Amino acid sequence: MTYLSKKSSFLLFALMLLVTTAGYGQENEKPEPAADVAAAATDGASAPGTGDANIGKALWNENACGTCHIKNMKDNGTGPALGGVETRWASEPRENLYEWIRGSQALIAAGNSARAAALWKEWGPTVMQNYPALTNQEIEHLLAYIDYQYLDLGKVVVSGEGGGDNVREETDNTWLFIILGGALLLLSLILARVTSNLSYMVQTSEGTAPATRRTLAQILTSKGMIAFVIFALVVFGGYNAVNSAVDLGRQQEYQPEQPIKFSHQLHAGMQKIECEYCHDGARRSKHSVIPAANTCMNCHAAIKYGSNYGTAELTKIYASIGWDPTTGKYIEGYEDYSREQIYDLFGNWISSQYMANDGDVDMIDDVVEEQLDGITAALTNGEDDTRIPGPIEWVRIHNMPDHVYFNHAQHVTVGQLACQNCHGPVEEMEVVYQYSPLSMGWCINCHRQTEVAFEGNEYYQSYERYHEEMQSGDRDAVTVEEIGGLNCQKCHY
Numbered sequence: 001m002t003y004l005s006k007k008s009s010f011l012l013f014a015l016m017l018l019v020t021t022a023g024y025g026q027e028n029e030k031p032e033p034a035a036d037v038a039a040a041a042t043d044g045a046s047a048p049g050t051g052d053a054n055i056g057k058a059l060w061n062e063n064a065c066g067t068c069h070i071k072n073m074k075d076n077g078t079g080p081a082l083g084g085v086e087t088r089w090a091s092e093p094r095e096n097l098y099e100w101i102r103g104s105q106a107l108i109a110a111g112n113s114a115r116a117a118a119l120w121k122e123w124g125p126t127v128m129q130n131y132p133a134l135t136n137q138e139i140e141h142l143l144a145y146i147d148y149q150y151l152d153l154g155k156v157v158v159s160g161e162g163g164g165d166n167v168r169e170e171t172d173n174t175w176l177f178i179i180l181g182g183a184l185l186l187l188s189l190i191l192a193r194v195t196s197n198l199s200y201m202v203q204t205s206e207g208t209a210p211a212t213r214r215t216l217a218q219i220l221t222s223k224g225m226i227a228f229v230i231f232a233l234v235v236f237g238g239y240n241a242v243n244s245a246v247d248l249g250r251q252q253e254y255q256p257e258q259p260i261k262f263s264h265q266l267h268a269g270m271q272k273i274e275c276e277y278c279h280d281g282a283r284r285s286k287h288s289v290i291p292a293a294n295t296c297m298n299c300h301a302a303i304k305y306g307s308n309y310g311t312a313e314l315t316k317i318y319a320s321i322g323w324d325p326t327t328g329k330y331i332e333g334y335e336d337y338s339r340e341q342i343y344d345l346f347g348n349w350i351s352s353q354y355m356a357n358d359g360d361v362d363m364i365d366d367v368v369e370e371q372l373d374g375i376t377a378a379l380t381n382g383e384d385d386t387r388i389p390g391p392i393e394w395v396r397i398h399n400m401p402d403h404v405y406f407n408h409a410q411h412v413t414v415g416q417l418a419c420q421n422c423h424g425p426v427e428e429m430e431v432v433y434q435y436s437p438l439s440m441g442w443c444i445n446c447h448r449q450t451e452v453a454f455e456g457n458e459y460y461q462s463y464e465r466y467h468e469e470m471q472s473g474d475r476d477a478v479t480v481e482e483i484g485g486l487n488c489q490k491c492h493y
């Protein structure tokens with residue numbers, strides 16, 4: 001009896017251990033900012049702190065605040081860094097901050113806002129755009145988003161979309177599980193003790209009690225207990241080992257910093273440039289291919305000064321291929337240019353642009369030095385310190401193991417799949433990250449579920465039987481699985 005109850009409480013404990021560890025290693029849920037989205041969206045009275053970062057993000061994008069204010073809210077762009085902005089307006093009525101965003105020049109002219117006057121003194125004659133249509137509540141949403149970004153809570157996921165921005169860290173709950181497991185262990189020991197005491201009492205009253213009782217220490221060091229602990233450790237360790245082995249080489253959500261601050265959100269999203277304009281390999285071949293600098297030059301021979309970074313980022317493209325933005329010509333013999341020649345050439349360009357855009361004369365040397373350092377860092381990849389001319393070293397994000405065959409054209413041209421099916425909302429990503437797991441299960445699942453775009457697709461003419469069945473109405477869809485999409489050798493060399 002004593003023995004049995006002890007055993008069953010250990011079984012209970014083992015069960016709980018399994019339940020709690022089952023969640024371990026799985027992807028944790030992304031944080032959802034402020035739950036009452038619906039409530040906040042209805043535009044009633046506004047008050048500080050009632051903003052919703054999700055809605056704020058959408059408003060930020062719609063109104064293109066990002067063309068002047070840098071999204072990390074920490075660096076100055078064409079407009080000032082917005083991080084902590086509320087404290088700078090704290091000594092004035094909140095209404096002034098609202099009015100500033102709706103029409104900054106009017107507020108400055110009214111002359112009753114000290115912050116507006118100070119801003120103008122520092123940033124004039126650059127005029128901020130007016131947003132007369134924004135309501136107070138909408139401005140609160142924007143302010144909430146500014147906070148989110150600034151405080152690096154930047155994992156805002158806009159409702160209904162898969163992608164947030166910034167680096168998406170996963171919270172690690174391991175400690176929670178360990179503490180929970182410990183608490184359960186303690187609980188089950190106490191319970192075991194209680195039941196054992198109770199049954200001892202029963203036995204004593206019945207006169208069947210054994211002469212000696214085992215103490216807690218004896219129980220803990222008993223063979224059964226030691227065997228159980230070893231068993232639990234093996235299960236737990238094995239589970240983790242398998243999990244990390246499966247994840248090995250996979251890197252979902254990998255989001256490396258790129259040598260140039262190239263934004264898909266700006267190019268594919270705001271400027272609406274087709275994915276295939278740059279990744280033209282996707283339609284024709286196995287690889288999508290990262291565009292060469294020449295593709296960038298189709299536009300950036302004309303757009304030489306960016307509204308976010310000025311010359312800092314775009315000059316990297318020119319320095320890589322040897323294009324002189326002053327003359328608008330490619331430089332002959334550029335490969336043989338010394339570091340000094342290159343610094344001279346682009347240093348002049350940077351300082352001329354800086355001054356042409358109302359730069360501060362006292363700052364000019366620092367600005368030039370900083371940008372030249374940036375160019376060197378981006379193009380030498382930190383390795384060979386002397387090489388500047390040469391291709392831009394983009395950091396590769398997606399990388400399948402060599403034993404897998406994956407073909408873009410097959411999926412994009414034949415399968416007629418949009419890029420977003422596999423890469424997620426790239427047009428909203430400031431910095432691209434790996435959206436899908438790229439695991440075998442991921443490929444297989446889609447092949448099981450996806451119906452091939454069969455009708456009117458010349459690539460499928462050879463599947464006559466399916467065609468006939470479709471025509472006669474015996475079948476209304478063909479999945480990838482049915483055309484052989486689960487055969488090992490289709491995906492493995």
Ligand code: HEC
Nearest residue numbers: 063064065068078079080085119123124126127128129142
């Ligand atoms: C055309 C560029 C531009 C755009 C677009 C723009 N701003 Fe501004 N913003 C500025 C400039 C420049 C200033 C500095 C004051 C000035 O010179 O008028 C400023 C100042 C501000 C300030 C005051 C900062 C402080 O430290 O007190 C806030 C808040 C602000 N902007 C918010 C926004 C929001 C929100 C949006 C989008 C709805 C936006 N801005 C869009 C250029 C812009």
Ligand code: HEC
Nearest residue numbers: 267268273274275278394395396397398419423426427432
């Ligand atoms: C103006 C050119 C341009 C356009 C348009 C463009 N891209 Fe890109 N793309 C790039 C460049 C440059 C890189 C490499 C730098 C980086 O990762 O941001 C890249 C990288 C990527 C990567 C990561 C590649 C890797 O390293 O694994 C994916 C995925 C991608 N793009 C998908 C898309 C999709 C989907 C679209 C359309 C919504 C698109 N791109 C539109 C230029 C472009």
Ligand code: HEC
Nearest residue numbers: 261262271273291295296298299306307308309310313314
């Ligand atoms: C079809 C035209 C087009 C192509 C191709 C193109 N861009 Fe752009 N790019 C733009 C436009 C428009 C802007 C916004 C300019 C501005 O800031 O006012 C821009 C802005 C940028 C900026 C931000 C500059 C800043 O300081 O704000 C960077 C960096 C950039 N592009 C890099 C690239 C790279 C790298 C490529 C090639 C892989 C490329 N672009 C290809 C049109 C293009």
Ligand code: HEC
Nearest residue numbers: 275279282287288289398399400406411412417418419422
């Ligand atoms: C069926 C899923 C799927 C679709 C659809 C898809 N991709 Fe990919 N993409 C992948 C996979 C898987 C990889 C990794 C390939 C590798 O490492 O060999 C990849 C890699 C890339 C890369 C890195 C360079 C390369 O080719 O390895 C770019 C850029 C890219 N994709 C862009 C695109 C664009 C643009 C589209 C739409 C025109 C698109 N992809 C459609 C799955 C897809």
Ligand code: HEC
Nearest residue numbers: 405406410414415421442443446450480483484485490491
């Ligand atoms: C979003 C859905 C989707 C995902 C994810 C996907 N595929 Fe596919 N795949 C398709 C479709 C649709 C086709 C049908 C195109 C065709 O008929 O060739 C296809 C066809 C194929 C084929 C040709 C099959 C045949 O019978 O001709 C191969 C090989 C393939 N995929 C490999 C992969 C690999 C490897 C991955 C994972 C890295 C992958 N696919 C992920 C949708 C997907």
Ligand code: HEC
Nearest residue numbers: 249250401404438439440443444447485486487488490491
């Ligand atoms: C639709 C494409 C596809 C098909 C069909 C497919 N595989 Fe895979 N397989 C993959 C991909 C992608 C990976 C790489 C997974 C990773 O890196 O995590 C993979 C990995 C593997 C691995 C290495 C272990 C691992 O998880 O990395 C083995 C073994 C394997 N596959 C065996 C098979 C066998 C056996 C079949 C036939 C029953 C098969 N595969 C069918 C796409 C496929």
